[in-house]
Amino acid sequence: MYERRLDRSRAHTTFSMPLDNQTTPLLGRTKLSVVEPVFQMNGIVKHFPGVHALKGVDLEVFKGEVHVLFGENGAGKSTLINIIAGTFPPDEGKIVFDGEAQSSMTAHRARELGVSAVFQEFSLAPDLTIEENLLLGREATRFGLLRKAKMREQVRAMLAELDFDLSPNTRVGVLTRAEQQMTEIAKALLGKVKLLILDEPTSSLTERETEKLFAIIAQLKHHGVGIIYVSHRLGEIKRIGDRLTVLRDGAKIGTVAVAKVDEEQLVEMMTGRAAEVLFPRIEHRPQEEVLRVRDLSTASGAVRGVDLYLRAGEVVGLAGLVGCGKSELARALFGLEVLEGGRISLFGRDLQTPPTPASMLASGVCYFPSDRVAEGLALVRPLRENVSMAALKLSNFSWHGLLRLAAERIISQEKIQQLQVRPADAERPVELLSGGNRQKVMLSRGIIRDVKVFLFDEPTVGIDVGAKVEIYRILAKLQQQGAAILVASSELPELLHLSSRVYVMNRGKISAELQGDDIREDVILSNFFDREGTTFPRRANAH
Amino acid sequence: MVETHTHVRTPAVQWRQYRRYLVSYGLLPCLLVMLFLLLGFYDERFWRVTNLINVMRNASYLMIISAGQMIVLIVGGFDLSVGGVAALTSVTMALAMVQLRNLIPDALTTVVVLGVLVGLITGFAIGFLNGFVVAILRVNPFMVTIGSMSVAYGVALYATAGVPVYGMPEVFSRNFANLQLFGLPVIVYLTIVILFAVWVAMGSTKLGRYIYAVGSNLHAASLSGVPTTVCIIVAYVASSLLASVTGVLLTARVGSGEANLAQTLMLESIAAAIIGGVSLRGGVGHVGSVALGALLLALVTNGLDIMHINSLFQPIVIGVVLVAAAGLDRIAPTVR
Numbered sequence: 001m002y003e004r005r006l007d008r009s010r011a012h013t014t015f016s017m018p019l020d021n022q023t024t025p026l027l028g029r030t031k032l033s034v035v036e037p038v039f040q041m042n043g044i045v046k047h048f049p050g051v052h053a054l055k056g057v058d059l060e061v062f063k064g065e066v067h068v069l070f071g072e073n074g075a076g077k078s079t080l081i082n083i084i085a086g087t088f089p090p091d092e093g094k095i096v097f098d099g100e101a102q103s104s105m106t107a108h109r110a111r112e113l114g115v116s117a118v119f120q121e122f123s124l125a126p127d128l129t130i131e132e133n134l135l136l137g138r139e140a141t142r143f144g145l146l147r148k149a150k151m152r153e154q155v156r157a158m159l160a161e162l163d164f165d166l167s168p169n170t171r172v173g174v175l176t177r178a179e180q181q182m183t184e185i186a187k188a189l190l191g192k193v194k195l196l197i198l199d200e201p202t203s204s205l206t207e208r209e210t211e212k213l214f215a216i217i218a219q220l221k222h223h224g225v226g227i228i229y230v231s232h233r234l235g236e237i238k239r240i241g242d243r244l245t246v247l248r249d250g251a252k253i254g255t256v257a258v259a260k261v262d263e264e265q266l267v268e269m270m271t272g273r274a275a276e277v278l279f280p281r282i283e284h285r286p287q288e289e290v291l292r293v294r295d296l297s298t299a300s301g302a303v304r305g306v307d308l309y310l311r312a313g314e315v316v317g318l319a320g321l322v323g324c325g326k327s328e329l330a331r332a333l334f335g336l337e338v339l340e341g342g343r344i345s346l347f348g349r350d351l352q353t354p355p356t357p358a359s360m361l362a363s364g365v366c367y368f369p370s371d372r373v374a375e376g377l378a379l380v381r382p383l384r385e386n387v388s389m390a391a392l393k394l395s396n397f398s399w400h401g402l403l404r405l406a407a408e409r410i411i412s413q414e415k416i417q418q419l420q421v422r423p424a425d426a427e428r429p430v431e432l433l434s435g436g437n438r439q440k441v442m443l444s445r446g447i448i449r450d451v452k453v454f455l456f457d458e459p460t461v462g463i464d465v466g467a468k469v470e471i472y473r474i475l476a477k478l479q480q481q482g483a484a485i486l487v488a489s490s491e492l493p494e495l496l497h498l499s500s501r502v503y504v505m506n507r508g509k510i511s512a513e514l515q516g517d518d519i520r521e522d523v524i525l526s527n528f529f530d531r532e533g534t535t536f537p538r539r540a541n542a543h
Numbered sequence: 544m545v546e547t548h549t550h551v552r553t554p555a556v557q558w559r560q561y562r563r564y565l566v567s568y569g570l571l572p573c574l575l576v577m578l579f580l581l582l583g584f585y586d587e588r589f590w591r592v593t594n595l596i597n598v599m600r601n602a603s604y605l606m607i608i609s610a611g612q613m614i615v616l617i618v619g620g621f622d623l624s625v626g627g628v629a630a631l632t633s634v635t636m637a638l639a640m641v642q643l644r645n646l647i648p649d650a651l652t653t654v655v656v657l658g659v660l661v662g663l664i665t666g667f668a669i670g671f672l673n674g675f676v677v678a679i680l681r682v683n684p685f686m687v688t689i690g691s692m693s694v695a696y697g698v699a700l701y702a703t704a705g706v707p708v709y710g711m712p713e714v715f716s717r718n719f720a721n722l723q724l725f726g727l728p729v730i731v732y733l734t735i736v737i738l739f740a741v742w743v744a745m746g747s748t749k750l751g752r753y754i755y756a757v758g759s760n761l762h763a764a765s766l767s768g769v770p771t772t773v774c775i776i777v778a779y780v781a782s783s784l785l786a787s788v789t790g791v792l793l794t795a796r797v798g799s800g801e802a803n804l805a806q807t808l809m810l811e812s813i814a815a816a817i818i819g820g821v822s823l824r825g826g827v828g829h830v831g832s833v834a835l836g837a838l839l840l841a842l843v844t845n846g847l848d849i850m851h852i853n854s855l856f857q858p859i860v861i862g863v864v865l866v867a868a869a870g871l872d873r874i875a876p877t878v879r
Contacts, residue, residue, distance in 0.1 A: 087766065111768045123766040125759035127826035128752075136756050137768035145747045542790075 013098030022510065035097075037194050038063045039084070039115075040225035044093035046250075051434065054090070061226040068237050069230045069259065071247035071270055072491070073436060073504055074462040077230050078120075081197050081246070084228070085117040086110035107240065107247040114194030118184050118201055120322075123397060126173035131155045132170050134187050155345070162186055168516050177204040177323045185213065188397070189220075196220060196483065203322045207529050214240055217322045232492070235525065248272055249464045259374060267493060271466055276474045279493075281478040284500035286311040289348070290484045291365075291453055297508075300399040303327035304508035308439070310453065310484045315475065317499035318488035321526050325490040325508040327370065332362050332369035333486075346453075348482020353495045361390055366451040368442050370458035372435075376442050379431035383421065386430050386441050387412040391449045443474055454478060454485045462493060472498065492521055504528065548640030557568050571819070571835045578839065582846045589849055596728065598795075602841035603734040604789050608808050609815035611785030613833045617731050617745070618778040619825030620677055620684035621756035625786035626809035627695030631804055632790030634699040636662030637708035637800020638785055644712060651712040655719070658711070659791055666787025667780060669695060678772040694807070699802035708800030717744045720795040737785070741830045754778055759826030786812075807858060814865040815840050823869065833853045840864070 004452075008285050022068055033361045039061040046054040061067045069077045076510045083090050086105040096103045097113050117123075124133050134155050140147040146532060155168045164182045181204050188196060188389040198217075202210045217227060217240055237244065241258035246269040253269050289297045293309040297303055302325040310316055313461075318326040331337045333344065335355035344351045346363055353359070357367070369375035377386050388408050391397055397408055413426045421433070430441060439459065447455055459475070475498065479485055489495050495502055502519050504512040504527035557852045589595075608625055615622040640658035647654060669691055676687045722729040746750035755775045756764040765771045786808075792806055819836030821828030843864065847857055 057566065086765070107766050108768045108770075117766070120767075123763035124758070125756045127759035127765050127822075128756060132752060132756075133763075136752070139749045139751055139752060144749075145743070146752065147751065148747070494820065 006048065009030075010309070022319045023299065032303070036063050036225075037061060038098060040096040041084070042094045043097075044083060044090045044095075046076075046083065046088075046090050049431070053250050054083075057250070057252045058245065059245060059252070059426045061228060062228055062242075063224040064221045065242045066221065066227045066229050066240050068241040068244040069247065070232075070237070070244050070266065072465065074249075074464060075247040076250040079250075081117060081119075081199060081228060081230065081399075084110070084195070085115055085119075085197060088228070105529070109377055111191075114192045115197070116188035116191075116193045116195070117197035118181075118188045118199060119197075120203065122180050122184050124172045124180060124183060124187075127171065128413065129169050129171055130175075130183050133183060134158065134168075136187075136191060138191060144541065158186055158190060160214065163363070164235065165543065166258070178209060181205060182209065185216075186537075189216070193225055193248055195226045195228065197228045197230075197282075200232070200322075201229075202231070202233065202236060210236075216359035231526070234266065234521075237243055245361075246270055261524045278469060279471070279497035280500060281475050282315060282476050282479060282500075284314050284479075286314040286500065287482065288312055290346065291333070291486075292345045294343045296329070296332060296344075297340040297343065298328055298332050299338040299340045300328065300436070303332055306342070306505075306508075306510055308503055308510065308513075309484055312452065312482050312484045313479060315479050315485045315498050316504035317488060317495035318486060318505065319490075319492065319495050319502055319504035319528075320511075321528050324488065324505040324528070327457050329485060329487045330457050330510075333455055333515075336367070338437070347434055361449070361451075364450055364452040365455065366389060366390070366446045366453070366455065367455040368439075368459060371463050372438050372442055372462075377430045377438060380429050382429055382439055383416060383433075384409060384412040384426040386428075387415055387444045387448060390445045394449060396515065411448065412444070414523045415448050416441075417446070420470065434464070434467065435462040436464060439467070439471055440474070443471070444479075452483060454483055456487045457476055457487075458489055459487060460489075460491060492524060495519075495524070496521060554718065571832060571839065573862070575835060575839055578846070582849060583811045585846075586849050589845075591601075594638040594653065594845070594849075598838075599731050599843045601844065602838045603728075603730050604793060604809070604840055605811055605815055605837040606734050607737055607742070607792070608789040608805075609833050610738060610830050611782035612743070612812040613816045613819070613821050613828050614745070614754065614778045615684075615780060615782045616813075616821045616823065617828045618754045618762065618775055619812065619827060620775070620778070621688065621823075622690040622779060622782045623685070623785075623809055624669060624673060624687040624695055625782060625789075625812055626805045626807070627692040627699070628669050628783050628786040629674055629697040629790030629805040630663050631669070631699045631795065632662040632787040633709060633794040633797075633800050633804045634703055634800045635665045636791060636794060637711055638654070638702065638729050640715070640817060641708060641710045644710065651714050652828050655713055655715045658715070658848060662791050662794075663784060666783045666790070670780035670783025671776065671778050673783065674776030676776035677779065691805045696802065703800065703802045705802060707797075711794075715795055716798040720798070728744050733792075737788070738830055738834055741781075745830060750774070750777060755826055757825075778821055807861065810858075811837075811840055814861060814868060817865065817868040817871075836871060 008056060037060050039059075041057070041059050044057045044059075057076065057080060059067075059080070064511070069080065071077050081087060083105070084095075085108040086109055089104060093103055097115075102109070102113075112428065118236055118258045119497055123138065128136070131152060135151050140150050140154070152168060159166055159168065162182075162185075165177075166179060166182060172183060175183065181201065184224045185201065201213060201528050205213065220227060229237075229241065237258060243255055244261070244266075246253040246266070248270060253272075268274055272425065289309050289311050293306060296306045300321075304325070306325075306329055308316075312416075317400050318329065320326045328337055332339060335357050339354050344355060346365070360367070373379065378389070388397055392403065396411070398406055407539060409426065413424075416424050419442070421437050421440045430438060433441065460471055463471065472494075475485060475487075487495065487498065496519055497517060500515070502514045503510050506528060512523075514523060590822075608629070612622055612625060621879075636658045639661040640654055643654040643657055644651070659785060665834055673684075673691055676682050677684045691757040722731060745754065753764065753769045754772045756767070756769055756778070757771050761771060764774075788809065790804065794800060797804065816828065816833050817827070817836070818839055819822065819833035821833060840861065844857060847860060848854070
């Protein structure tokens with residue numbers, strides 16, 4: 001058991017590699033000589049309304065092991081780690097922690113057992129300070145009153161030990177995403193930790209912070225902490241992972257030693273088929289330019305001086321880390337972000353006024369949000385209404401403000417069949433559809449009216465592999481018919497196989513435009529981060 | 544333009560925090576001083592001791608009930624039943640005292656103490672039910688508390704047939720109500736004690752910290768092992784109890800149990816909290832500012848009285864102030 005002591009004097013608190021033990025694990029290459037599981041789960045099943053999220057998954061994590069969870073978005077990784085952290089219970093299955101069977105796991109119980117989780121969606125209260133957040137749930141009290149001075153000291157020591165440059169009395173709401181991520185990690189490490197869950201922890205960290213995190217992970221491994229590490233990044237998986245479990249469509253595909261597999265095998269395990277089968281062959285025939293953006297900036301600061309163009313008959317990828325501005329860029333083009341500067345021209349003509357969704361739809365531009373539940377669909381309404389939603393103003397759907405219901409029924413039924421939405425029942429509420437079919441309903445909005453420019457934000461997030469193939473086919477078909485398609489995506493394979501050009505974004509700016517043979521994973525990834533010497537220092541007061 | 548990757552101690556952020564302090568700590572005192580001077584210049588009767596004591600007394604009722612409202616707002620809900628609770632407390636307490644007086648006519652102090660207890664238990668029960676339904680059945684607090692408000696007023700009206708309940712011991716309705724200490728009504732000291740207790744509870748105890756956390760991000764709090772259900776129930780119980788205390792004090796003042804007591808207090812308590820910078824989205828609020836907000840409303844009401852403006856006009860003014868304050872609350876995120 002690894003009990004973190006925070007009252008150790010500063011002289012001994014730096015996170016250096018321990019020297020007192022000759023079996024010191026090298027980063028990423030632990031010998032699994034002590035094979036003692038800290039955590040096991042068997043036959044975990046979980047249903048959500050309309051989704052069979054986990055179909056009998058087994059997982060075992062050893063002490064001092066970095067166990068990577070690998071799989072596509074929607075494969076069940078986050079459901080699994082939420083069950084381990086006690087966010088919600090499994091429908092079926094057995095959980096054993098430290099040799100003890102756990103009948104019910106709640107968030108509280110998980111914490112008592114020493115399970116700490118860092119989720120992508122932060123578990124921080126924005127109105128509380130860093131200090132208040134870190135110690136939330138384990139405040140020190142005397143006579144019922146909080147011991148504020150002592151707690152401040154604890155937090156200072158903790159942050160110093162982790163070498164995190166944060167001031168304890170800052171409100172979390174004003175922190176940047178990376179700083180919130182660091183706060184979240186610090187919070188997870190307070191108290192006793194036996195099993196640490198890290199969900200894409202590096203997605204918003206810089207290289208320097210990532211190195212710090214890896215050093216901490218090495219230290220924790222040395223102390224026998226089991227680590228579940230969710231990541232898409234093959235580079236870091238290779239570097240720090242010991243074993244790896246692949247999930248696909250809610251089922252476990254297999255567990256392998258990281259050192260023994262190569263990237264192609266991993267991708268094949270993840271997708272269930274070779275890349276040639278998954279992705280359609282797209283012949284790019286770029287024609288005339290339809291959209292050009294010059295020096296575009298949003299008021300939020302998420303997009304800063306972006307230039308880009310889009311031609312008919314091509315698929316253009318937009319890559320970058322979470323928070324790099326790629327989603328905001330797509331949203332800005334559809335008038336969903338307040339613009340601060342720049343020009344947008346559409347079909348060769350400059351827009352005189354800032355875009356709005358109505359004006360963009362009228363000119364043949366359609367946006368497909370990543371969060372289809374929050375921003376895309378009226379879940380309780382039937383497919384028919386969702387399909388026609390963006391087209392009701394057109395004359396074939398309404399006549400002087402009155403809806404032409406018969407026409408609506410016929411046309412939406414036709415589109416539903418064309419895109420093979422299943423079940424093809426136009427009167428069924430959208431909430432009963434799976435993720436893939438929901439996305440098809442969204443896509444039908446693009447084909448029900450004359451759309452020439454398609455802006456996608458994470459088009460396949462939360463969609464199973466089978467439906468992905470169909471979505472890719474539809475994209476390919478649209479492109480063959482001369483549509484211009486912009487795809488902002490975090491799934492690199494998607495961008496690698498579909499795009500004729502890829503823009504990489506980093507901190508609101510385009511850091512690279514890649515074409516042809518340059519569209520490779522390593523090239524894209526290298527542009528995710530700042531390169532030494534070419535950019536300004538990250539922090540004004542970095543030491 | 545927002546530099547997303549600069550450190551938190553940049554001038555821009557400092558300015559934002561500074562403006563936030565200005566709004567929550569600076570603006571309200573300035574408004575209060577201005578209002579004081581304005582009213583004083585308008586009519587020198589404002590400065591009379593009796594009038595000032597009157598303002599303090601009225602502000603005290605509002606401060607107590609608003610402090611409770613604040614706790615519920617911080618935990619991310621709101622409590623529309625506070626007025627109903629005060630009225631029902633008034634009625635049950637008065638009825639209990641009248642009955643007890645017949646049973647034990649010699650021990651009037653005991654009658655008063657037991658009567659007050661009955662009133663507070665009423666408040667506790669309603670608060671607990673509110674909290675239970677909101678926290679465990681996860682019903683929208685708006686529906687829950689508007690329902691319990693209707694029930695509370697309904698029971699109070701039914702039990703009294705709309706007629707005030709007289710016959711409480713004079714120890715309570717005269718001696719206690721008019722009790723003064725160092726020239727100030729005792730209720731002012733009681734209010735100070737209650738506000739101090741709320742201040743300590745919210746700022747310096749685990750429970751207070753948890754209530755802020757739950758209101759700020761329920762999911763995060765529960766992942767941090769915070770007993771969120773307990774926090775929500777405690778908040779509603781606290782609000783209801785404080786409303787009940789207000790009911791007791793108002794009843795002593797009026798001298799009878801009234802089913803239509805405190806009809807404006809629900810609206811005013813929310814207004815005072817919002818004026819005091821409590822966020823309708825939860826997680827933000829300080830009892831000191833809420834007390835100032837209550838004082839501001841009491842001054843406005845007093846000003847309308849002094850200017851001889853029809854008292855029927857007052858709900859209009861309170862309504863305008865409430866909507867304006869809530870509007871400021873919407874704009875506040877850009878200020879914070």
